[in-house]
Structures are given as C-alpha cells and as structure tokens.
Amino acid sequence: KKMSPQFAEMRRENGGSLKLCELAEKISSDLTEEETTGSGDSEVDFELFLRVHLRLQGQSSEENASAFLKSPTSTLIHTISESEKSSYVSHINNYLAGDEFLSKYLPIDPSTDDLFEIAKDGILICKLINVAVPGTIDERALNTKTLLNPWERNENHTLCLNSAKAIGCTVVNIGTQDFIEGRRHLVLGVISQIIKIQLLANLNLKKTPQLVELVDDSKDVEELMSLAPEKILLRWMNFQLKKGGYLKTVTNFSSDVKDAEAYAHLLNVLAPEHTDPSVFSAKEPLERAKLVLHHADRMGCRRYLTPRDIVDGSPNLNLAFVAHIFQHRNGLSSSSSSSIQTAANKHIEDGGDDPQISREERVFRFWLNSQGSSSYIDNVFEDLRDGWILLETLDRISPGTVDWKAASPPPIRMPFRKVENCNQVVKIGKQIKFSLVNIAGNDIVEGNKKLILAYLWQLMRHQMLQLLKSLRFHGKEITDGDILTWANHKVSAKVESFKDKRLSSGMFYLELLSSVHPRSVDWSVVTGGRSEEEKRMNARYVISIARKMGCSIFLLPEDIMEVNQKMMLMLTATIMYWTLMKPPPQQNHHQPPQGGGGGSSSASDNESSGISLADDDSASLSSTDDS
Numbered sequence: 001k002k003m004s005p006q007f008a009e010m011r012r013e014n015g016g017s018l019k020l021c022e023l024a025e026k027i028s029s030d031l032t033e034e035e036t037t038g039s040g041d042s043e044v045d046f047e048l049f050l051r052v053h054l055r056l057q058g059q060s061s062e063e064n065a066s067a068f069l070k071s072p073t074s075t076l077i078h079t080i081s082e083s084e085k086s087s088y089v090s091h092i093n094n095y096l097a098g099d100e101f102l103s104k105y106l107p108i109d110p111s112t113d114d115l116f117e118i119a120k121d122g123i124l125i126c127k128l129i130n131v132a133v134p135g136t137i138d139e140r141a142l143n144t145k146t147l148l149n150p151w152e153r154n155e156n157h158t159l160c161l162n163s164a165k166a167i168g169c170t171v172v173n174i175g176t177q178d179f180i181e182g183r184r185h186l187v188l189g190v191i192s193q194i195i196k197i198q199l200l201a202n203l204n205l206k207k208t209p210q211l212v213e214l215v216d217d218s219k220d221v222e223e224l225m226s227l228a229p230e231k232i233l234l235r236w237m238n239f240q241l242k243k244g245g246y247l248k249t250v251t252n253f254s255s256d257v258k259d260a261e262a263y264a265h266l267l268n269v270l271a272p273e274h275t276d277p278s279v280f281s282a283k284e285p286l287e288r289a290k291l292v293l294h295h296a297d298r299m300g301c302r303r304y305l306t307p308r309d310i311v312d313g314s315p316n317l318n319l320a321f322v323a324h325i326f327q328h329r330n331g332l333s334s335s336s337s338s339s340i341q342t343a344a345n346k347h348i349e350d351g352g353d354d355p356q357i358s359r360e361e362r363v364f365r366f367w368l369n370s371q372g373s374s375s376y377i378d379n380v381f382e383d384l385r386d387g388w389i390l391l392e393t394l395d396r397i398s399p400g401t402v403d404w405k406a407a408s409p410p411p412i413r414m415p416f417r418k419v420e421n422c423n424q425v426v427k428i429g430k431q432i433k434f435s436l437v438n439i440a441g442n443d444i445v446e447g448n449k450k451l452i453l454a455y456l457w458q459l460m461r462h463q464m465l466q467l468l469k470s471l472r473f474h475g476k477e478i479t480d481g482d483i484l485t486w487a488n489h490k491v492s493a494k495v496e497s498f499k500d501k502r503l504s505s506g507m508f509y510l511e512l513l514s515s516v517h518p519r520s521v522d523w524s525v526v527t528g529g530r531s532e533e534e535k536r537m538n539a540r541y542v543i544s545i546a547r548k549m550g551c552s553i554f555l556l557p558e559d560i561m562e563v564n565q566k567m568m569l570m571l572t573a574t575i576m577y578w579t580l581m582k583p584p585p586q587q588n589h590h591q592p593p594q595g596g597g598g599g600s601s602s603a604s605d606n607e608s609s610g611i612s613l614a615d616d617d618s619a620s621l622s623s624t625d626d627s
Contacts, residue, residue, distance in 0.1 A: 010022075010049075017043060017376065018043065018044045019042060019043060019252070019315070020042050020044055020255075021252060021254030021255050021313050021315050022254070022315055023044050023049070023052065079185070081188075081314065081316075083305070083308070083309050083314060083317065084314070084316055085110065085115065085184075085188060086110035086111075087317055088115075088188065088191050088192065088195060089109075089110040090110060090302075090304075091195055091304070092106075092108060092115070092124070092128065093106055093107040093108060094302065095128075095131045095198075096127055096128065099127055101123065102118075102123070102124060102127060105118045105124070113182075115187075115191075116184050116187055117182065119179060119182070119191075120180055120182055121148050121153055121156060122153060122155075122156025122159070122160050122179060123144060123156060125160045125164075125179070125187075125190065125191065125194070126139075126142055126156065126159060126160050127139075128195075129163050129164060129167060131198060132194045132195070132197045132198035132201070133167045133198075133201070135557075136163050136166065136167055137159065137163050137544050137547075138537075138540040138541045138543070138544040138545075140544070141541065141544035141545050141547075141548050143155055143156050150180075153180060154176050156548075157176035157179045157180065158176055158547070158548055158549070158550050159544060159547050159548035160179070161175075161176065161190075162547035162548075162550070162552050162553070163544075163547055164190055164193070164194065165366060165370045165552060165554075166547070166553070167194075167366075168193075168197055168365075168366055168369065169190060169193040169194060170370075170376065171190060171370075172372040173372075174186050174189075192316055195320065196316070196319065196320070196323075199319075199320055199323035199324060199327070200229035200230065200233065202327055203229040203233055203236075203323075203326070204229075204232075205221070205225060208330065208332070210332035210333060211224070211232070211236070211332065213239075213332045213333060214232075214239050214332075226378075226382045227378070227379075228378035228379075229378075230319060233319070233322055233323060233326060234250060234251065234252075234253075236326060236332075237250055237262070237266060237322060238250055240270065240331055241262060241265055241269070244265045244266070244269040245265075246261075246262060246265040248261075248262070250262050252315065253315045253318035253319040253322065254313035254314070254315040254318065255313050257310065257313070257318055258285060258310065258312075258313045259285045260285055260288040260292050260307075260310050260311070261288065263289075263292040263310070264280060264288060264291070264292055264295075266322075266325070267295045267296060267325075268295075269331060270299070270325070270329050270331045271298070271299045271329060274295050274298040274299055275295060276291055276294065278291060279292060285310075286311050289307035289308075289310040289311055290307045292307075292310070293305075293306075293307060296321075296325070299329060300328060301321075301325055301328050301329075302324060303321070304317050304320035304321045304324055305317035305318060305320070305321050356564075357449055357450070357453065359556060359558065359559065359564075360453050360566075361379070361381065361449075361453065363554045363567070364380050364453065364456040364457075364460065365378075365380050366554045367456075367460055367554050368393060368456075370554075371392075371393055372396075373389045373392055374388075374389070374392060375410075377389065380452060380453075380456065381447045381449050381452060382447060384452060385418060385444060385445050385446075386410055386412045386417075386421060386422075386445075387407075387418060387420075387421025387422040387425050387441070387445075388407070388408075388410050388412075388421060390421075390425045390455075390459075391407055391421060391424065391425060394425065394428050394429075394459070397459065397462065397463045397466065398428070401428045401431065401432070403424065406420065406424060407420075408420065415445070418445045419441050419442055419445055420441070421441070422441030422442065422443075422444040422445050423440070423441035424441075425441065425444060426439055426440060426441050426444075426455075429455060429458065432462060434455070434458040434459075434462070435458065439451050439455065457566055461566075461569070464574065464577065465477075465478050468483075468573065468576065471577070471580045471581065480498070480569055483569065483572050483573050483576055484572070487512055487575075490512050490515040490516060491508060491511045491512050491515060492511065493511070495508055498563075498568040498569045498572070499563060499565045499568075501563055503560065503568055504529075504535055504560065504561050504562070504563050505528075505529025505530070505535055505538060506535060506538030506539045506541070506542050506560055507526075507529050507538065509542040509546075509560070509571065509572075509575075510526055510541070510542055510545075512572070512575060513542065513545050513546060513549070513575065516575060516578070516579040517549050517579075520545055520548070520549060521545060525541070526538060526541065532561070535560075535561045536557050538560075539557035539558075539559075539560035539561055540557050542571075543556075543560075546571065546574070546575060546578075549575075549578060550578050551571075551574045551578050552574065553570065553574050555567040555570070555571060
C-alpha cells in the first residue's frame with residue numbers, strides 16, 4: 001500500500017513511527033472519539049491519518065483523497081510547534097553559550113525564526129551534535145569562515161547529516177538543501193532528535209550504575225539494557241511512582257501525564273522538601289501543572305516545557321522534561337543483591353558484551369536505521385528477532401528476492417511465524433552467496449549475537465559491492481582485493497591488506513582522501529600518528545573529512561586505531577564509491593572557484609569518466625547533493 005509523502009515524512013520525523021498523541025500535536029487539534037480508539041501511545045496507520053486529514057480539510061470525496069495522496073506538499077505537515085522551537089532554542093542557548101565561534105549569534109531569540117537562519121551555514125547543528133555525543137565531529141573539518149560560499153556551506157551540511165546518522169538520528173530523505181533553504185519542520189526535526197539523544201545519554205548502566213535498582217533478578221539486567229532509552233526512562237518513572245504510592249502506570253509521555261498528577265507524585269518522591277501540598281488538592285490540570293513546574297524550579301531543574309505543554313500532552317517536551325529530572329536527581333541508590341550487582345558490573349566492565357561486539361552492534365544498528373526501515377531499531381539483537389526489518393532491508397538491497405506472501409508483518413504473536421520470516425532471511429542470504437554455515441532462522445529468533453552480526457556484516461558488504469559493481473564494473477563481480485588495489489593506486493605508501501597495522505596511524509586514509517578530493521585535508525593540522533593520542537586525532541579527522549565529502553560511514557576512531565578489518569574495508573569501499581559517483585571533470589559545470597572550499601572534482605581521477613549515476617540506492621550511502 002503506497003503511503004502519501006506527508007504520512008511518510010511525519011513518521012520519519014518521529015523516528016519511524018507515529019503515535020496518536022504525536023498526530024494530535026502535529027495537527028494542533030484534538031482527535032474525535034472515533035479517531036482515538038486506542039491509547040495515546042497507539043500507532044497511527046495510514047487509513048486513520050487520511051481520515052483525520054480529510055476531516056480537517058472538509059474533504060471526503062475520492063477525488064480529493066486521491067489529490068491529497070499525490071500532492072507533494074501540505075500545510076499540515078509543514079507546521080511546527082512554537083513551544084518546541086522555544087524550548088530547543090533555550091537548550092541551544094544554554095549548552096552552546098561558551099562557544100567562541102557562535103558567541104556572535106547567541107543567545108538566539110526564541111520568538112523569532114533566527115534559529116533557522118543561523119542553522120543555514122551548518123555550524124550550529126554540527127556543534128550541537130558534539131554536545132550530544134562529544135567527539136563525533138572533528139571541528140578541524142568544519143568550514144568556519146565568516147562568509148561561506150555555497151560549496152563550503154554544502155560541505156558543512158553534508159558533514160552534519162552524515163554525523164547525525166552516525167549518532168542514531170533518522171535523516172532519510174533530508175538533504176543539504178533543506179538546511180540551506182531553512183525548511184523549518186525538517187531542521188527542527190533533526191535538532192529535536194539530537195537533543196533527545198543528549199538527554200537520554202545517561203540511561204545505561206555504564207553512565208548510571210544505579211539503574212540496577214530497577215530489576216529484581218540478575219537475569220533481567222541484560223533485558224533492561226536492551227530496551228530503548230525512553231522505555232528505560234518510563235520504567236524508572238514508574239519505579240519511583242510506585243514508591244510514592246501512585247497506582248497508575250505511565251506508558252507514554254503524552255496522554256498519561258496530561259493531568260500532571262504523575263509529575264506531582266514523582267517530584268514529591270524525589271524532592272519532598274520542595275513539595276507544595278496544594279498540588280494534590282488542585283482541581284484543574286493547568287493549575288496542577290503550574291505547581292509541578294514551580295516544584296521543578298525549586299529542585300533546580302531547568303524547564304523544557306510550560307504548564308500548557310503538560311496539559312496538551314506534548315510528547316517531545318514531556319520526554320525532555322522527565323529526562324532532565326532523571327539527569328538532575330534520579331533518586332536511585334546502589335543497594336541491590338550481590339547477584340544483581342555482579343551481573344550489572346559485568347555489563348559495565350565490558351558493555352554487556354565483548355567490546356568488539358558492542359561496537360559492531362552500534363555500527364549495524366545505525367546503518368540499518370539509515371536505510372529507511374519501517375520502525376526504528378534500538379538493539380539489533382532484540383529488534384531483528386521477528387525477521388521483518390531484515391526482509392525489508394533485503395528487499396531494498398536485492399529487489400524481488402523477498403516472497404512477501406510468505407512473510408508475516410509485526411506485531412507477530414505466534415513464534416513459528418517469526419521462524420518462518422527468519423528462515424526466509426537465511427534462504428535469501430544463501431541465494432546471494434552469503435557464507436551461512438550452521439546458521440538457521442531460529443538463531444535470529446533466539447537473538448544469537450555472533451550469528452546475527454555475521455549476517456549483518458555480509459548484508460552491508462553485499463550492498464556496497466553491488467553498488468560498486470553497478471557503477472564501474474559493468475556486471476563483473478568485485479572483490480575486497482579490487483578495492484584494496486584501487487586504494488593503493490591512489491597513495492604513495494601501499495598497504496598489504498585491510499589488517500595492515502600501518503593503517504592505525506590514519507595517514508593512509510588522509511592521503512587517500514586528499515588524492516580523490518584535493519584540498520579536502522588541511523595537512524597543517526595532521527599529526528604524525530605515532531602516539532595513541534596522535535592516532536586518535538588523525539582517526540577522528542579522517543572520519544569527519546570523509547563524512548564532509550559525502551561518505552555515509554558509521555565507524556568509530558577506535559576502529560581505525562585498532563585496525564578493525566571489516567570497518568577498514570567499508571571505509572575504503574565507501575570512499576571508492578564516492579569517488580566513482582563524482583561527475584567526470586569535463587561534464588561538471590558547477591565547480592567552485594579555485595580558492596573555495598571543497599566540492600571540486602579531482603582532474604586526475606581518470607576512473608570517474610563515463611560512470612552511470614542512475615543507481616537510486618546511492619542515497620543510502622551518500623548524502624552529497626549536486627552543488
């Protein structure tokens with residue numbers, strides 16, 4: 001069933017799903033009784049979305065419905081929440097206040113659209129990404145002149161979007177032009193995701209070991225940590241509410257907190273010394289919400305929302321508010337049984353797994369989320385167990401291979417249906433020549449970590465090899481050796497394999513990037529790559545320069561420093577793919593002036609001539625826009 005662009009875009013802005021409470025907020029209107037058949041946390045399907053839209057527009061005929069489905073734009077989708085904008089501006093003013101470069105723009109006035117103007121050069125959002133996940137972007141790679149030309153601005157936005165993907169944001173079908181033109185709903189959607197990642201960063205055992213108090217059994221530790229951060233936050237909130245004698249269970253950050261009663265009890269448990277007893281006798285939700293926020297102020301918690309936002313059930317702002325309370329005062333202790341504490345310590349010491357497994361899980365999770373799956377993946381070992389997302393990804397990478405008639409969509413209640421889906425996943429893998437010895441569908445259903453990672457690695461590698469084959473090799477199979485040979489031809493210091501320890505300094509990749517894109521590397525800031533710190537600095541610079549050029553990569557500096565063979569192959573292949581995707585020099589009529597920032601084509605790149613640019617899948621691996 002084909003979805004309208006509006007519905008698809010709404011789902012993308014909300015991380016791949018759309019809930020009833022979120023729909024009500026986006027259309028700035030209450031839903032009717034018929035439309036709210038489930039809780040505020042219920043998923044909105046396209047049929048309901050269309051019904052709501054037609055009601056609002058006063059249109060009910062098939063002709064109008066058809067026109068809506070085909071319409072590329074709609075005022076419905078392009079509205080933004082002024083309250084959210086104001087809250088995010090306040091967040092930016094607070095966390096970036098000390099930034100030297102942004103000092104001439106901050107503080108931003110939340111009552112204006114200055115945020116979207118300032119975001120047009122790409123620097124603000126890159127800085128915000130580094131606040132959310134420190135070290136993601138090497139700021140040496142940013143173009144920070146006072147007046148940027150169009151190519152330099154485009155490079156900053158490309159770096160921003162590829163880095164946003166690499167920390168877990170969903171930016172499918174958002175391009176650099178959307179930022180340059182200041183499309184408010186898209187810019188605010190990305191900012192919202194970045195801030196959410198920052199606020200939820202402490203919801204794991206490594207950052208907050210006291211979370212172990214939420215489980216009753218050592219076996220539950222890993223299950224707790226496999227939950228999405230917002231689910232852990234809800235679990236924490238209900239844990240505290242139960243201590244305070246609150247009988248209801250909060251299942252969402254919208255309809256369940258609208259009356260502000262849960263907040264009144266939560267803050268009373270966490271900071272009883274600041275409680276105003278009148279909060280429990282207040283008859284009107286708005287009055288209670290005001291008292292709740294006065295309590296939060298006395299606790300020293302910076303507000304993310306107004307009393308009206310609580311009563312209106314704004315999901316993003318309520319989540320931000322609760323996450324901030326958790327960061328400020330979580331009310332947890334470290335007292336728990338020895339067996340639970342032992343299980344928690346193991347999780348803390350090695351991330352719950354071998355560190356290599358944890359890093360690879362992260363890479364594959366963000367890669368899968370960048371493919372535009374129907375639902376957001378928080379943990380590949382849990383969220384792939386019904387096989388559906390794997391089937392979607394296979395269908396995208398190898399169209400026509402999935403027998404959808406034999407597949408069962410989620411939610412799947414019958415275990416054998418999950419096994420059927422996963423059996424088809426394994427069967428297709430064998431058809432496209434994956435090495436799947438002793439792997440069965442049931443291994444995926446049971447969450448076998450090593451086997452799932454082995455499958456995902458082959459799937460990612462297969463996608464890249466297919467893209468390279470379609471661009472350059474005219475149907476000829478391409479091998480890992482071909483990729484290595486191509487890279488060695490570009491550099492002076494050759495390497496023997498993707499396991500070569502000389503790769504750890506980062507110098508090979510800096511020379512490769514400079515070769516395929518002259519002026520991309522500022523050699524004055526490059527270190528010798530001898531000490532561990534110098535290697536780390538070079539690795540961070542390599543990753544940021546590659547993303548700035550347009551390479552969609554998900555590895556960490558540690559992968560380069562430790563010479564992770566798989567990630568070295570993918571990094572090299574992605575640089576090769578970007579190079580082959582470039583228009584031939586003689587056909588590129590939009591080259592920047594010689595003194596400008598990046599975006600130019602390397603005249604020495606003979607390989608680029610005659611390359612077909614017809615592969616639609618290129619969007620999933622490169623965020624470059626035609627300048």
